[in-house]
Amino acid sequence: MSIDLKTIKHISKLSRISVDEKRAEKLAGDLNSIFDFIEKLNELKTDNVEPLTSVAETTLKLRSDEVKSKNIREQIVKNSPQDNEDYFVVPKVIE
Amino acid sequence: MSDITKKSLTELVENIKNKKLSSMDVTKAFIERSEKSKELNAYITEDFTSALDKAKKFDQKPNLDLKLPGIPMAVKDLFCTKDVKTTAGSKILNNFVPTYESTVTENIWKEGAILLGKLNCDEFAMGSSNETSFFGNVQNPIDKDLVPGGSSGGSASAVAGQLTPITIGTDTGGSIRQPASFTGTVGLKPTYGSCSRYGIVAFASSLDQAGPMAQNVKDCALLQEVVSTYDSKDSTSIDFKRNQYSKELTNNIKGKKIGIPKEYRVDGMPKEIEDLWQKGIQHVKDCGAEIIDISLPHTSYALPTYYIVAPAEASSNLARYDGVKYGFRANGENLIDMYEKTRSEGFGAEVQRRIMIGTYVLSSGYYDAYYLKAQKVRKLIKNDFDEAYKKVDAILTPSTPSSAFKIGEKTNDPVSMYLNDIFTVPVNLAGLPGISIPAGHDSKGYPLGLQIIGKAFDEQNILNIAYAMEEKIDFKNKITDWWIK
Numbered sequence: 001m002s003i004d005l006k007t008i009k010h011i012s013k014l015s016r017i018s019v020d021e022k023r024a025e026k027l028a029g030d031l032n033s034i035f036d037f038i039e040k041l042n043e044l045k046t047d048n049v050e051p052l053t054s055v056a057e058t059t060l061k062l063r064s065d066e067v068k069s070k071n072i073r074e075q076i077v078k079n080s081p082q083d084n085e086d087y088f089v090v091p092k093v094i095e
Numbered sequence: 096m097s098d099i100t101k102k103s104l105t106e107l108v109e110n111i112k113n114k115k116l117s118s119m120d121v122t123k124a125f126i127e128r129s130e131k132s133k134e135l136n137a138y139i140t141e142d143f144t145s146a147l148d149k150a151k152k153f154d155q156k157p158n159l160d161l162k163l164p165g166i167p168m169a170v171k172d173l174f175c176t177k178d179v180k181t182t183a184g185s186k187i188l189n190n191f192v193p194t195y196e197s198t199v200t201e202n203i204w205k206e207g208a209i210l211l212g213k214l215n216c217d218e219f220a221m222g223s224s225n226e227t228s229f230f231g232n233v234q235n236p237i238d239k240d241l242v243p244g245g246s247s248g249g250s251a252s253a254v255a256g257q258l259t260p261i262t263i264g265t266d267t268g269g270s271i272r273q274p275a276s277f278t279g280t281v282g283l284k285p286t287y288g289s290c291s292r293y294g295i296v297a298f299a300s301s302l303d304q305a306g307p308m309a310q311n312v313k314d315c316a317l318l319q320e321v322v323s324t325y326d327s328k329d330s331t332s333i334d335f336k337r338n339q340y341s342k343e344l345t346n347n348i349k350g351k352k353i354g355i356p357k358e359y360r361v362d363g364m365p366k367e368i369e370d371l372w373q374k375g376i377q378h379v380k381d382c383g384a385e386i387i388d389i390s391l392p393h394t395s396y397a398l399p400t401y402y403i404v405a406p407a408e409a410s411s412n413l414a415r416y417d418g419v420k421y422g423f424r425a426n427g428e429n430l431i432d433m434y435e436k437t438r439s440e441g442f443g444a445e446v447q448r449r450i451m452i453g454t455y456v457l458s459s460g461y462y463d464a465y466y467l468k469a470q471k472v473r474k475l476i477k478n479d480f481d482e483a484y485k486k487v488d489a490i491l492t493p494s495t496p497s498s499a500f501k502i503g504e505k506t507n508d509p510v511s512m513y514l515n516d517i518f519t520v521p522v523n524l525a526g527l528p529g530i531s532i533p534a535g536h537d538s539k540g541y542p543l544g545l546q547i548i549g550k551a552f553d554e555q556n557i558l559n560i561a562y563a564m565e566e567k568i569d570f571k572n573k574i575t576d577w578w579i580k
Contacts, residue, residue, distance in 0.1 A: 008451075015410065015454045016417070017447055018435035030448055030509055031455070037510050038399045041468055044475070051470030052477055054301060055526025055551075056288045056331045063327060075194035079421030088419050093430050 003031045099124035100257040104166065104314035105341075107260055111157075111164050118157070118165025121260075122150035122209060125167045129211065129258045134578040135234045137253040139172045140180050140213040149209040161207030162321055169259040171250045172213035173220055174200045174305070175294040179210065183296040184218040184228040184246075187416045187423045187441030197294025198326045199263060199305045206321050211259055215249030218443045219413065220270055220298045222246050223515040224505065227445040232502050235278055236574050237541055241499045244274030244515075250308050251278040255572060261309045261318055265295060267302045268401055269495075269519025272531035275308055276494035276544030279533040279572035281315045281561070282308045284519075286551045287526035288333030291326035299408035300331075302401075302523045312532065312562045316340040319554060338555045346563040349383035353560070354487035358394035359518060361496060367537045368493045375491055375534055375545045378567040379560065387487050391479040396472050397521040398513060403456050403469035404524070409446075410453025416441065448509065477525040484550050489557055492518050494531040494544035518546060528554045532561045533570040540573055 008024045008031070019027060074085070082089040099121055102110070110116040126143045146167055153165040175181050175193035182188045196204075204210070217227040225233040225248025233248040235241040236256035243252040247264030251274030254262050264271040266284035275282025283306045290305040297303060307318035320341050325334040355376060360369070376386055418424035418437030425440045427433030442450070456465035483490065496517055505512045522529040528551070531544040545564070549557035 003455075007455075011451045011455050011458070014458060015447075015450050016414075016431070016434045016438055017442065017450065018432075018439040019447075027448065027451060031452060033508075033510055034402060034448075034452060034513075037513075038402055038465070040399045041396060041403075041472055044393075044396065044472060046468060046471040046475070049471040049474050051467055052474035053470060054331070055477065055524075056333055058288075058333055060330055061327070061334075072194075076420075078194055079191055081418060081422065081424035090419055091427060091430050091433050 003028055003035065100128045102260070103310050104260045104317060107166060108164060111166070112159050118150040118153040118209065119147070121165065122146055122167040125211060125259060131579050132256055132258055135236060135252050135256055135258070136231050137214055137233055137249040137256065137258055138169065138212045139182055139184070139215050139230045139249070142179055142210050142212045146209050146211050153207065153209065158207060162317065163203065163206040163208040166208045166260060167211045168203065168208045169211040169214050169253055169262055170200055171216050171247050171262065171264045173216055173265050173296045174263065175296070176200055176210060176213065179213065181213065181296070182230070183220070184216045184230060185442065185446070186229040189229065189423060191421050193294070195294060198291035198324070198328060199295065199322045202322050202324055203263065214253050214262065217246035217248065218446050219296065219409070220246040220265055220267055221409070221445050221449055223269070223273060223512050225249065226502065226506055227443055229443060234578060235499055236578070237278060237499065239577055240502050241541070242277065242502055244277035244499060246270040247274050247308060251275055251280055251282070254278070254280045254308050254310060255574065261307060261314050263305055263318065263322060264308045265303060265305050266523065267298050267405060268523050269516040271306050271308055272494050272519045272529055272544070272546060273515060275531045276533070277499035277542065279542030279570065280308055280310060281312055281530065281532050282306065283315050283319055283530045283554070284522065284528060285319065285323060285554055286528045288331055289323045289528070289552070289554065291324065291329040291332050293326055293328040297412040299405040300412060301408060302405060312558060312565050313341060313344060315530070316344050316558045319558070335552050340555055340558055343555055344562055345559050346382070346566055348379070348560050348563045351384040351489065351560065352387050352487040353379050353384050354387050354389035354483050354490040356389050356391040356394065356483070356490060356492060358391050359492045361517060364496050368496060368543065371535045371543050371545065372493050375564065378564050379491065381567060382563045389483045389487060389490070391483060391521070393472065393475045393479050394521060397476055397524055398517055400469045400472045400476065400524060401520045402452065402513060403465050404473060406449040406453035407457050407466050408453070410450045410457065413446070413450055473524050476521055480525045480527060488550070489560055490548040492546045492548065494518060494546040498537045498539065498541035498543055522548050527551055528557055530557050530561050532565055533572065534568050535570070536573070542572065
């Protein structure tokens with residue numbers, strides 16, 4: 001298997017990480033060597049194996065549906081990169 | 096003063112309890128040594144002024160019934176600490192000040208400990224050498240320009256260098272045990288579900304666990320007793336009966352069955368590691384334990400499985416860093432452009448690489464071939480351990496395939512860096528507890544560790560085996576204070 005530059009551009013779009021040409025080439029090389037290493041898994045036949053989704057063999061506990069954190073709006077927006085006491089601010093999305 | 100920092104946590108607790116030392120004496124001593132140790136680059140954020148205030152307050156009204164009375168402690172910068180900057184070693188969180196506290200650190204402060212500061216780590220805990228941190232390399236106190244391991248590299252360096260009496264790290268694929276091995280310290284990765292993940296910056300949620308890093312096994316047991324609690328705020332926290340690990344610690348391991356997995360004898364492993372392992376086997380025999388050869392046939396598939404599962408979960412967890420709600424933001428022409436620039440400038444190369452691997456293996460058309468396949472192999476790996484534990488009580492292996500390496504030695508080859516975690520990764524995939532203890536030195540005088548892997552929730556047993564072995568090994572860490580001018 002080989003990951004080409006077109007695939008890198010596609011993954012970069014899906015990951016919301018912009019990469020320039022030079023970086024894309026480096027990433028293609030890195031990812032190819034990592035995937036060569038990962039291909040080893042194809043040696044194993046796993047048709048009848050159940051996938052393991054969690055090692056914690058317990059069912060999720062139920063709890064009562066009550067509000068525990070009240071009036072924390074200030075705390076929530078405190079770390080937002082652009083100041084506004086009530087909302088998160090993003091670049092304009094509607095023309 | 097320097098004598099204070101040489102003491103173990105257990106000794107410091109005793110000294111404070113019988114009033115030979117005050118919290119202020121101890122806190123000052125560790126701050127002074129930390130101030131002289133800037134070259135190690137172990138800290139990202141120091142909180143010394145506030146630590147001295149807390150020590151003063153503690154001494155005015157000391158509660159000596161607590162488990163960590165007035166003990167200063169620095170923690171890995173992956174734990175959210177209320178009102179103290181928490182970066183996860185990343186530029187993208189360089190200005191993040193949590194408004195809440197992680198459960199694990201909350202448990203520590205409740206028992207009387209005092210925060211000294213936040214310790215360096217690989218960015219989002221992704222690394223095996225602490226070289227991916229936005230805040231620079233960490234030096235290993237063992238030798239100049241030697242990596243301390245990773246991702247809890249700052250934590251390992253700080254404990255080995257006596258900048259903190261003990262610390263807490265996190266381990267997703269070996270991030271506690273590998274740096275412990277590289278620095279001649281003890282590191283425990285508890286059973287998945289033992290320590291709450293609430294308030295820990297997430298890397299791979301099905302693998303992440305917090306755990307203690309200490310100078311000796313008893314200290315490690317004491318901190319484990321404090322940090323391991325059931326927590327309703329973490330849906331994967333498990334409600335099981337936890338031991339009083341330090342009180343129940345015993346070196347009597349007579350009759351215990353210890354498994355030796357033949358698959359851990361990997362190609363190209365240095366003879367020194369094999370010799371160390373054999374010595375370890377002899378030690379447990381001398382303690383009256385029985386050695387049993389076992390097989391974990393899917394061991395060599397663990398790393399490829401890990402490098403699908405962990406990046407997949409990371410790509411999902413790190414989607415939250417978008418420049419909107421907190422953290423760094425780069426300016427963009429529109430919303431999407433802002434996201435893409437923020438993440439491109441905010442994340443380092445290794446984190447970007449792993450997000451891209453994870454995105455790829457989860458993307459349409461590849462999910463079954465990679466992610467589902469990896470989950471199935473993960474099941475086979477867990478089955479191997481389940482089978483083995485029908486015959487044995489614990490498993491003994493080397494912690495790492497080599498001793499610490501030089502800074503820059505492996506940065507250009509991601510796969511060779513990943514191979515560092517070959518002995519530690521299977522334990523995370525199976526959700527088991529594992530402890531690394533220092534067991535000897537290589538020809539360069541660098542420490543080497545042995546790992547004891549236990550059954551799920553059997554931390555007490557592996558701590559006991561580690562305790563018995565520690566006594567036999569009688570390891571002395573060779574710290575020359577080379578960085579202190």
